[in-house]
Structures are given as C-alpha cells and as structure tokens.
Amino acid sequence: MLLKPMCSAVIALMGSSFLLSQAVAQDSALLEDTRKQVLPLLPKVVGTMQQAIKDAGVVDAIPVCKEKAPAMLQDVRKQTGWDIRRVSLKTRNAKTGTPDTWEARQLADFNIRAAAGARPDQLEVYEIVTEADNKRFFRYMKALPVGEVCLVCHGAQENLPADLKQALGKMYPDDRAIDYQPGEVRGALTVKRPL
Template sequence: MRHMFIAALALSAGIAQAADLDALKSETRQKALPVLPKVAGMMKETVVAEGTVAAIPVCKEKAPQLLRALSAETGWDIRRVSLKTRNPQRGTPDVWEARQLADFNIRAANGEKVETLETGEIVSEHGKPVYRYIRAIPAGDVCLACHGAADTLDAPLREQLARHYPDDRATGYTKGQIRGALTVKRPL
C-alpha cells in the first residue's frame, strides 16, 4: 500500500511539473514570439523601400534593439542564435542552445515543420532554477536576400556583408531551412 501511495505522489508531482512547464512555455511564447514578425516586417519594409544593402543595419542594429527592449520589459535574456553565425559575438549559441539547434535539424530532417520546432525546460544555472526556451526561425524569402547562396548575392551586398561581418558564415540557406532560433532564459 505504501508503494502505491509513493507512486501516486510521484505521478501527481510529475503531472504538476508538466503543467508548470506547459504554463511557462505558453507564457514565454506569448511574450517573446511577437518580436519575430516585427523583425521580419522591418526587414521586408526596408528591402522593398531601400534595397537589400539598406537592410543590413536593420538586422545588425534594430533587431537587437527590439530584443533588448523586450528583455528589459520582461527581465528575461532574449536573443537570436545560429549554428552558422553572421555575428559571432552576438549570435553564437551556448552549449544548451547548440544542442537544441542540432536536435531541431534532426527533427526537421525527419519531417517536422521548422516553424513548429521549439522546446523548453527548467535547468539549474549557478545553483538557481532557470526556464530555458528556444524556437526555430525558418529562413523566409526576406532572409534569403542576405542569407541565400553566396554566389547569388550581388557584389555590392557581398562587399557590405564582408565589411560589417568579416567572420560571416550565415549564407547558403534555402527557404524553410532553420536559419537559427529565438532563445529565452527566464529566472524562476
């Protein structure tokens, strides 16, 4: 009888933890994900109005400003990362993020839709619980203007990318591939 009681307690604790994780994931999505269409919209507007070269400062400066503003508003660490970085100082994933991105690549290769790839978990950092969340960002048409096959980018764009990003590894994408991810760290 005692074993059944302990098993029931463990099961209810597991259910409660799963519900907590679902609530954390839902709240994180609701607050963090709206930044992605804002960034894409700014990029698209700039490309249409001023050309692809003019969009470089949007991606380099304005998108990170939006992320910093959202971080300040929520108290969370929010950033974009990629396995193929354009800006290594800002976009290099940590070990947890790199592992999730690698898993996303496997899941996408097995047929999962890139736009649905996400995960979240509670981890311990410096002895404190932190909720980690990551959502894949698929390469869309506006992304491919600068992140497509390097040999398809026009010369002025290649020159500006080389000037702004001397260590650029973020080309060669095709539509729908995982360009990177939005990642969130929430202290609990």
C-alpha cells in the same frame, strides 16, 4: 503482512504522480507565458525586413537584422528581465550570435528534425535546467526558418548582389551565415528565465 508496504507504495506512487502533474502544469504555464511575450516579435521582424528592402534596398536594410531586430529583443528583455537573444550554428556576428552548449544541442536537433521533414516554423523546445550553482532556469528556443526574404542576405553566395557582398564583407570578415536554402533553420530565438 504484505498490505502495509503495498499501501505505502501506492500512496508514494499517488504522491509522485500528483507532484508530476503539478510540475507539468507549472511547465506549461511557463511555456505559455514565454510564448506570449516573445513570439509576436517574429512576424514583426520579418515584416520590418520586407518593408525596409522594399523602401531602401538590400544594403540599406542591413540595419534591420543588425540593429532593429536586437533592439526589439532588448525591449522585451527590459520588460521581463529575461535573457533573450538570437543564436545560430553558422553566425554572421559570432560575438552576439554564438550559442551556449544547451543551445547548440537544440539547434543541431532542429536541423535534424527539419531534415527529416518537420516544418521549421513549428520547431521549438523548452526545459527547466539546473546549473552548477543550483540556480534554476526555464529555457526556451524557437527556430527561425529561412524564408524568401532571408535569402537576399543569407542565401547562395553567387546570388548575393555585388554591393551587398561588399558591405557584408567589410562588416563581417568571418561571415558564415550564407548558402542557406529555403526551409532550413537559420537559427533560433532563445530565452533564459531565472526561476
């Protein structure tokens, strides 16, 4: 008598674990594909920044973070149709860099994990989310750590060169992206792919 319900429970269990393993396989395929498209950008931006500071000096390197980095993201955006941006909890340009709720939560979590000793260059997160209108998205974020070169423009206020401080002050009167320490999380690269 008991056998039948037990059997169907076992079958249901097997079925759900099959669905689960399919979902995990789909997630990891999306993750791999997303990483492959966007991660090569990170060393490219850092390299371009180092070269620009060396060749032109800090003030003339501003356009690398202001125009070149967003343009590189824009190229991948055009190729893939995904929404790709840079966000931060302490923005220099609030218009382009303000995170949405999901992103703000992940950035706060990155900060907690970095403060607890995690390597900031290894912090990433992904999730499939369903929004109010039943649209599904694969969301991905990768932390952008504060490296030596970033401190030139995002480091301690008192260490910023005077001409740079003046230029940044003019362009970004509401600049909050200073006083970072090496090894902190400056922000993140964020990707939102429609499914």
